[in-house]
Amino acid sequence: MTQPTQWAPSQEETLVARARDGDERAFGELVTRYQALAARVARVVAPGVDVEDAVQEAFVKAWYAMPRFRPGAPFKPWICRIAANEARNQIRSARRREALVLRETSARRDERSAPPPEGQVLAREDAEASVRAMNRLGSNDRLVVAYRWLLDLSEAEMADALEVPAGTVKSRLSRAMTKLRTAIVAEEVQA
Numbered sequence: 001m002t003q004p005t006q007w008a009p010s011q012e013e014t015l016v017a018r019a020r021d022g023d024e025r026a027f028g029e030l031v032t033r034y035q036a037l038a039a040r041v042a043r044v045v046a047p048g049v050d051v052e053d054a055v056q057e058a059f060v061k062a063w064y065a066m067p068r069f070r071p072g073a074p075f076k077p078w079i080c081r082i083a084a085n086e087a088r089n090q091i092r093s094a095r096r097r098e099a100l101v102l103r104e105t106s107a108r109r110d111e112r113s114a115p116p117p118e119g120q121v122l123a124r125e126d127a128e129a130s131v132r133a134m135n136r137l138g139s140n141d142r143l144v145v146a147y148r149w150l151l152d153l154s155e156a157e158m159a160d161a162l163e164v165p166a167g168t169v170k171s172r173l174s175r176a177m178t179k180l181r182t183a184i185v186a187e188e189v190q191a
Helices: 009-020 024-047 051-068 075-111 117-136 139-150 157-163 166-190
Strands: none
Touching: 009 024, 009 051, 009 139, 024 051, 024 075, 051 075, 075 117, 075 139, 117 139, 117 166, 139 157, 139 166
């Protein structure tokens, strides 16, 4: 990978000043310059995080914060901090989703009859494997599965929540369930 040419500090300050004033092209040049660095920061801070998502979200947040960027301050550490924070946020978000799925799975199991202790251990392992499999899905697939099976929404409610026709909900749910089954089988093979 080739390194971008070094910018003179005044050139970077000019781009930052223009970006602060709302110049999207100037901000685009800053993104081009610091995208790889932000990706490395996200990868180091939170291994396993979707680096592209973290970096994209970091630059979106940076764009909205540009009017508050302190004139004369260096851009590089600022964008690194935003990328690191976003990577951490994504890890925390994934943990919250995982905990929610485990709680929901546990609550549904508790609604039925409580299995014997060895059954509880196996059920817990199954639930954890299901969560890992769910985490392998893309966010849209996780959402449609969660709406249906964790939040127990009807197809009509899902269509409203997703702002799509009911037929689209059916096809998305079908594809997501196929992907989830494949991910569960992969989890079983790894176990």
